[in-house]
Amino acid sequence: MIPHFGIGRSPSKLYDVGSVQDSVLAALYVPALSTKVVAVLQRINRAESQRALVDLASRVSQPLKVRVAASKAFLHNTQQFGILLTSEEILRQYDLYNESESQDQETQHLLGLILDCLEAPTKATEAQPDKTATEKESGGQP
Numbered sequence: 794m795i796p797h798f799g800i801g802r803s804p805s806k807l808y809d810v811g812s813v814q815d816s817v818l819a820a821l822y823v824p825a826l827s828t829k830v831v832a833v834l835q836r837i838n839r840a841e842s843q844r845a846l847v848d849l850a851s852r853v854s855q856p857l858k859v860r861v862a863a864s865k866a867f868l869h870n871t872q873q874f875g876i877l878l879t880s881e882e883i884l885r886q887y888d889l890y891n892e893s894e895s896q897d898q899e900t901q902h903l904l905g906l907i908l909d910c911l912e913a914p915t916k917a918t919e920a921q922p923d924k925t926a927t928e929k930e931s932g933g934q935p
Contacts, residue, residue, distance in 0.1 A: 818845055827859045835866035840877035843870055847878070850903050851889050857899055864903050868910050876911060883911055 817833055818841065820826045831849070834842040849855060850863035876883070890904040 814839070814841060821845055821849060822855075824856075827855075828862050831859070831862045831866045835869050836873075837870075838874045838877075840879075843867060843874075843877050844882060846870065847882070847886065847907055850907060851886070853896060853900055860899075860903055864906050864910075867907060871910050871913070876914060878911070886911060 814837070817830055817837075821830045821834070823830075827849075831846065834846055846863045846867040850860045850867060852860065871877075878886075886904070886907055890901075890908055893901045893904050
């Protein structure tokens with residue numbers, strides 16, 4: 794069983810996962826451990842965790858159940874820690890989605906969910922009214 798390290802509970806770490814991260818990532822593709830590892834990665838505030846979750850969710854060769862768990866874990870991780878992937882990694886996700894045209898609907902849906910996670914911060918910013926424009930319309934009153 795993979796222990797819960799108290800990761801992501803507060804800024805003061807209960808346990809630094811840096812020393813075990815490689816072992817956790819290596820266990821990601823062990824069928825009996827995959828979903829447990831996904832649950833651990835969901836709580837780790839590191840780009841490597843997000844990268845591993847996105848990679849697993851995007852792999853058609855992996856069981857759908859594990860891929861769904863990875864995409865949900867990625868959603869929770871990004872909601873808690875923000876997006877830690879590089880621009881290049883994000884663009885790769887768009888490419889994977891665009892290339893999924895001939896793949897099954899579940900794969901297309903999962904890849905779409907990943908893009909939704911990546912676009913969520915942008916959509917939230919766009920949904921907020923422009924404070925300067927609002928103040929101008931109200932005669933400078935906030």
